[in-house]
Amino acid sequence: MNKFKGLLLGIIFTFSSLYTFAQLPTSFKFDFGAGKVAKGYTQVLPESVYTKEKGFGFLPNAPIVSETRKGKDALTSDFCTSTQSFYFTVDIPEGNYNVKLYLGDTKGTSTTTVKVENRRLMLEKVITPEGKVEAKEFTVNVRTPRINDTESVKLKPREFEYLHWDNQLTFEFADVNPKICGLEITKANDSVITVFLAGNSTVVDQIQEPYAAWGQMIPRFFKAKDIVFANYAESGETIKSFAGAKRLDKVMSLMKAGDYFFIEFAHNDQKAGSGVEANTTYKEFLRSYIQKTKEKGGIPVLVTSMLRRNFDDNGKIINTLGDFPDAMRQVAKDENVALIDLNAMSKVLFETMGPEKSMKAFVHYEANTFPEQTKAIHDNTHFSNYGAYEIAKCIIEGIKQAKLGIATSLISDLPSFDPAHPDEETSFSLPHSPLVHVVKPDGN
Structure with a gap:
């Protein structure tokens, strides 16, 4: 340190x-x-x-x-x-x-x-x-x-x-x-709508460079005094451990009628030993989150997890999340709740970028790029600032497509975003924060 x-x-x-x-x-x-x-x-x-x-x-x-x-x-x-x-x-x-x-x-x-x-x-x-x-x-x-x-x-x-x-x-x-x-x-005042976020390291407000996640980028796109984001995601969490650590209880203690709850889990849930199985316990937890949100008068929104940067020989992304995205899609349909299919959008986004350019969206840096970094970093799960920003734009398009009420609070003159036409990394410029740490966040 x-x-x-x-x-x-x-x-x-x-x-x-x-x-x-x-x-x-x-x-x-x-x-x-x-x-x-x-x-x-x-x-x-x-x-x-x-x-x-x-x-x-x-x-x-x-x-x-x-x-x-x-x-x-x-x-x-x-x-x-x-x-x-x-x-x-x-x-x-x-x-x-x-x-x-x-x-x-x-x-x-x-x-x-x-x-x-x-x-x-x-x-x-x-x-x-x-x-x-x-x-x-x-x-x-x-x-x-x-x-x-x-x-x-x-x-x-x-x-x-x-x-x-x-x-x-x-x-x-x-x-x-x-x-x-x-x-x-x-x-x-109480008229401000709170958008609570639940998820893992791909959603959390990452404290240190060079890691970033979409949850810390998305507030930039919304008007003041209309919407506020409360990001309770944390690295390494599953849908089960998020509840076990009382993060869900904390969200529910603050939620009021008209607030939103965006729920994105899969990366850690699909691993052996998580205690979560896609078509049984995962669905049960999702239904529980949805029920608790509705009881508070909130609006649940399910977000399928983005894919990892894992290409086959033909430049196509390989699904490493098993049945979890489909399980979430099914729960959204059964429970009649909004779904943002980030999983599908990320496939288009990463395949459009291709194996080489997509490295810029993830934490791929050569040795001595950042302070304290003496070895190269090659991480195909966690995002750079650029990658997190592009994923946040995907979420915004999902908000529009789902016709969520908060879409009316997006900043004026915000252009549409097509994952098949991502922003060029060379045109992206966000100042790096002084806090730098090259240890990979929990989760993969």
Whole structure:
């Protein structure tokens, strides 16, 4: 573990304090920079490093500077920036929050990509014109393991390092020229629809590069104040172990009428020793998840698992998931619930890319590509940022095809996506996060 990673995780996660945040404020206004402070805002200076006493601040991974411009507007006439990705974190109770960021420079330009928590993509390459400051909004979910006074999610040891179980909202500001003028956080009202995600390492918010999954990419495509994603997927989980770790109980404790529950399992379920069989126990668990969701007034959505990168000699993908995709299709039909056939779409996507180009969608990197990586990585299950982004686009097309209500909350002017015509990897650019770890996630 590198020095920054250990320091960052040590600062922002103290598990023993998870249950002492009930009285934290739920709204904040921060004015970034050393100039005049806007009325009603709290000033954030480059040296404003997070402390438990303040309850907010930068994490000490990058050199941060402030620049001040002449102007009457105290909020937009100064900003904080860095030549590296930098983090800002706020102590905040569990819940859904609307975020407004003021980005730009009244005397220059800026380019900013924003991720939250475990690299959850919220804003992608926001470019502000010369002399402009723009307000951008999104809605984000903050969570803790606690279910009630006596029960909590059974976290795996590595989850104690995650940035999304900790009564904090952590922002990562990145790209070639990020300039942060202001930040407002307010509690979202109950009209916001929560989309809960259940799944494994192909869905989870992967904390560290070079791994990524579709669940951490999809929030970027939805409007603020309409939809929020709560990703409860975890690496290595089966549909059985997800329930056994009380992750299902946690989701059900929060679900309200009109919320959605996307369910994707198969990669670990189909392995020997999982305790799950496609046409018996797997179907039984799926029906149980569906029933529990409907009892809460929620909307269950089944998602067939994407295929692994496993080609035959003719360039066709080999199914390594056995009967699990068909079993899910059958349950969706029998229970009359929505199905997103990601399995079918991924076959088209990967075969279109072909054996060579498809490596770019997965974690295939030569030695010394990332810090701490001294050996080549060849992983045909887990995605690169590019691959996760393309899979998220497949999910969006599935949402449209299933005519789910949340399709109306997709961002404006979002073009259709055809898996038979994927985006070129050379046209994709997402800044890598500072957290890098080359150990493969659980599951395969």
